[in-house]
Amino acid sequence: MSIGKTVEMRMPLLRDMLPVAVGCAEQTARAFGFGKEEQLSLSLAVEEVFAFLAEKANGDETLQLAWRHGGYYLETACISPPRALPTKVFNMTARLALEDEDSLADMGLLLAARKVDHFKIGREKDGGMGIYLTLEKRYPQAAPESGTVIPDSGFGLSPHGREEMKRFARLATTCYRDAAPAFCRFPGKLVDMVSSGEYDAVLALDDKGNIGGGFLWGYNGKMAEGYGPYIFSGQDGLAAVLVEGALEKLARTGVLCLIIRQPTRQIPAAYFEPLGEFNSLAPDGTPQGHTALYRQIEEDNGMTVFTHPHIESFIRERYKSLALPRQLRPTVYEGERRLPDSAISTHVDRLQTTATLSILVAGDDVQDNLAKHIAALRNEGIKNIFFELNLGKAEEVQLVPAVLGAGFKPRLILPWAGCGDLAVFSHSGGE
Amino acid sequence: MSAQAAMLGNLVPAHIRNISAYIPSKPDDVLREMYKCRQLYRLNNNENALGPTSQAMEAIKKFAPRTAAIYPSGDAYHLCHRLAERFGHSPEAFLVGNGANEVIAFVIKAFCQPGDNIITAEKTFAVYEWVAEFSGFEARLIPLRDYGFDAENMLRAIDEYTKILFICNPNNPTGTYWSEEKLRAFLDRVDGRQIVVLDEAYAEFVEAPDFPDGMKLLHEYPNLIVFRTFSKMYGLAALRIGYLAGNPAVVDIIRRTCVVYSVNALAQTAALATLEDNGEHVAATRRMVSAAKAYLHAELTAMGLFHLAGEGNYMMIRLPVSDTMIYRKLMQQGFMVRTMTGFRFPNHIRVTMNTLPVMEGFIGALKSVLPGL
Ligand SMILES: Cc1ncc(COP(=O)(O)O)c(C=O)c1O
Numbered sequence A: 001m002s003i004g005k006t007v008e009m010r011m012p013l014l015r016d017m018l019p020v021a022v023g024c025a026e027q028t029a030r031a032f033g034f035g036k037e038e039q040l041s042l043s044l045a046v047e048e049v050f051a052f053l054a055e056k057a058n059g060d061e062t063l064q065l066a067w068r069h070g071g072y073y074l075e076t077a078c079i080s081p082p083r084a085l086p087t088k089v090f091n092m093t094a095r096l097a098l099e100d101e102d103s104l105a106d107m108g109l110l111l112a113a114r115k116v117d118h119f120k121i122g123r124e125k126d127g128g129m130g131i132y133l134t135l136e137k138r139y140p141q142a143a144p145e146s147g148t149v150i151p152d153s154g155f156g157l158s159p160h161g162r163e164e165m166k167r168f169a170r171l172a173t174t175c176y177r178d179a180a181p182a183f184c185r186f187p188g189k190l191v192d193m194v195s196s197g198e199y200d201a202v203l204a205l206d207d208k209g210n211i212g213g214g215f216l217w218g219y220n221g222k223m224a225e226g227y228g229p230y231i232f233s234g235q236d237g238l239a240a241v242l243v244e245g246a247l248e249k250l251a252r253t254g255v256l257c258l259i260i261r262q263p264t265r266q267i268p269a270a271y272f273e274p275l276g277e278f279n280s281l282a283p284d285g286t287p288q289g290h291t292a293l294y295r296q297i298e299e300d301n302g303m304t305v306f307t308h309p310h311i312e313s314f315i316r317e318r319y320k321s322l323a324l325p326r327q328l329r330p331t332v333y334e335g336e337r338r339l340p341d342s343a344i345s346t347h348v349d350r351l352q353t354t355a356t357l358s359i360l361v362a363g364d365d366v367q368d369n370l371a372k373h374i375a376a377l378r379n380e381g382i383k384n385i386f387f388e389l390n391l392g393k394a395e396e397v398q399l400v401p402a403v404l405g406a407g408f409k410p411r412l413i414l415p416w417a418g419c420g421d422l423a424v425f426s427h428s429g430g431e
Numbered sequence B: 001m002s003a004q005a006a007m008l009g010n011l012v013p014a015h016i017r018n019i020s021a022y023i024p025s026k027p028d029d030v031l032r033e034m035y036k037c038r039q040l041y042r043l044n045n046n047e048n049a050l051g052p053t054s055q056a057m058e059a060i061k062k063f064a065p066r067t068a069a070i071y072p073s074g075d076a077y078h079l080c081h082r083l084a085e086r087f088g089h090s091p092e093a094f095l096v097g098n099g100a101n102e103v104i105a106f107v108i109k110a111f112c113q114p115g116d117n118i119i120t121a122e123k124t125f126a127v128y129e130w131v132a133e134f135s136g137f138e139a140r141l142i143p144l145r146d147y148g149f150d151a152e153n154m155l156r157a158i159d160e161y162t163k164i165l166f167i168c169n170p171n172n173p174t175g176t177y178w179s180e181e182k183l184r185a186f187l188d189r190v191d192g193r194q195i196v197v198l199d200e201a202y203a204e205f206v207e208a209p210d211f212p213d214g215m216k217l218l219h220e221y222p223n224l225i226v227f228r229t230f231s232k233m234y235g236l237a238a239l240r241i242g243y244l245a246g247n248p249a250v251v252d253i254i255r256r257t258c259v260v261y262s263v264n265a266l267a268q269t270a271a272l273a274t275l276e277d278n279g280e281h282v283a284a285t286r287r288m289v290s291a292a293k294a295y296l297h298a299e300l301t302a303m304g305l306f307h308l309a310g311e312g313n314y315m316m317i318r319l320p321v322s323d324t325m326i327y328r329k330l331m332q333q334g335f336m337v338r339t340m341t342g343f344r345f346p347n348h349i350r351v352t353m354n355t356l357p358v359m360e361g362f363i364g365a366l367k368s369v370l371p372g373l
Helices: A015-031 A036-056 A109-115 A162-179 A187-195 A238-250 A309-322 A366-379 A400-405 B003-011 B028-035 B054-062 B065-069 B077-087 B100-111 B127-134 B151-156 B180-190 B248-255 B265-274 B280-302 B323-332 B356-369
Strands: A006-012 A062-069 A073-080 A118-123 A129-136 A156-158 A199-205 A211-220 A223-231 A257-260 A273-281 A287-296 A303-307 A326-330 A343-349 A354-361 A384-390 A408-414 A422-427 B094-097 B117-121 B138-142 B162-168 B195-199 B224-229 B242-246 B314-318 B348-352
Touching (some): A006 A015, A015 A062, A036 A073, A109 A118, A109 A129, A162 A187, A187 A199, A211 A238, A223 A238, A238 A257, A343 A366, A366 A384, A384 A400, B028 B323, B077 B094, B094 B248, B100 B162, B100 B195, B117 B127, B127 B138, B162 B180, B180 B195, B224 B248, B242 B248
Parallel strands (some): A303 A326, A354 A384, B117 B138, B117 B162, B195 B224
Antiparallel strands (some): A006 A062, A073 A129, A118 A343, A384 A422
């Protein structure tokens, strides 16, 4: 987090304080250069979250609000101290008591999620709970790049500036249409994404400044998520040059692996391992099936993971085909005491109409809770719903029957994507 | 993490916050269990399969357990004197460390301050770059040219904040080296303005007649520092002992940053005994290495695999598939290689030369995990 680009405040979690929080959200968005429309969305979202939490709090709690300017987005974190609020409040579908007069507040966090581009609930390192609202800056959409003739030779990896990045974005959208990531339609956004340090790119240029192709990736903890390679020139072997360039840049950064969920057809297979099928719906509703590809960056020295009998054959098959050294420890729930109320973390990506659920607190009611989340998300028009299960945590793995019962099917394993491996499930209604 | 520990995060400087700890490989017993292999051949760290010299083994056996209670010589007194005799310098020209890795840190600490930079190659041993970066200094990484250090571009990257140039000779992992002529030309162009470190961790393996002897050049170039280690040719990697040599005035500066007592008594004893070797150990090791290289060269050529067999006790091989995947598959068969993605050579592995039966086993395993070859 770069100092100077954050605004922080702490305030009593009391309804009377609501105008302070909302005013600060709006002013911060304005000060960071976000437009009127974004300022309004953000202040409404903060209003919803604050009102909802204040209603649930007992009057002597504090809420920490922090705004972080990420260049192309503004992230608002609403962090409550550990045990300040009952964890079930942090379910996106949590509702207020019926006697509450305010019918808007009854929608709880869902309403806040509707106002922003990404919405996430998570647990802080100190045990506190965080609600994260991310609002992306609006950028002008680019006109397609027409009439450019790209030569068939002379390209090599080269450092690039903003103008090359923008031209790359236009070319990717022109040549790949919907197969190019949506952010490429906004060249200014791609420039800001890369300068934020959260994304990176390698481009192939020739000495006349033509762009032969490029490969992009975003950093996500210990994992990098790749896009491409996008190839505009007929030069032989350009895709491999780009992928090698990306891997060389990722080496010695501490990133453990690179995954590409939707590789282009030019992807040089020799650098990757197939992870499994990944089916989803594009924002316009067209079904997309892709073989997600995986590239480990570091040597894998193995770990122990938990399995549940209901998904054990899937897990064994995946590990065998990936030759991943894992010691499997079967675990089942055997009636031991656990919390009655679960909490589910939700990450909604409105732009991709995708939601990813995971367990925040393992509790008895998890199957019902998942069902509620699925219903609410479908109602919101979210097309793809995934569930991520941390195979390093026994109490999560014991919930497998509930996850399957809620209509999820195991699809693939993302090695080292969480605090260990993650099993990714997709909801069958979404394909 | 407790709230208090989380608060301590504020104490962490930005250049530390943004880097990850080096993850060493797990011990053999754990790896064997993970990968379900009966034996494990470590061909990943360029150790000497023949072990230490017989003299060192004898000295280790004779080491009196009771002396474990006594602090070692804080400046490896006897070893420095013995090295001085051997190489014709004064004892003050030597500084012994807990492996050559430790002396890398001493040199950087001694000469760099905030805003300074070091220059090395993009594809070489990682520790120069790591130590610079976790100490908050910029590492300027110059791409290799024809797999070797690029003198011209290294010189071009020098500015007023450049303090040290690191040259790995021969280079790990490519096995390329600068001849004496090339090294001299480089040192002449640097002209004493920066420190030049010549890492000769693998010098004892080199047989090429034009390979420079850094120890001799020290007399002519006071800004030159040479690294040597007992970990590779001399088979003492477990004891952690290496050293640097340089002009005594320069070494005096570096000595101010060094950790006294970091080199244990057993390591000092074994290193001293190593220097009694009459050349037999080196000759036997070189025979093993060249037999292994000849065998691998023939096999890899037949398999159509590009490989670089330069100097040093290792070879780099280009694979038609992901190196980190092949690593796992070779581990299942009990062969541990070093993946080269981490050296910015994706789809390459580096293999340490070993005895012929082990190399044959390695080739058999490689064939079985590379379908279609
Ligand atoms: C080029 C080079 N320098 C230095 C070292 C470090 O050796 P030591 O074991 O003495 O720390 C190594 C070990 O791999 C190396 O390859």
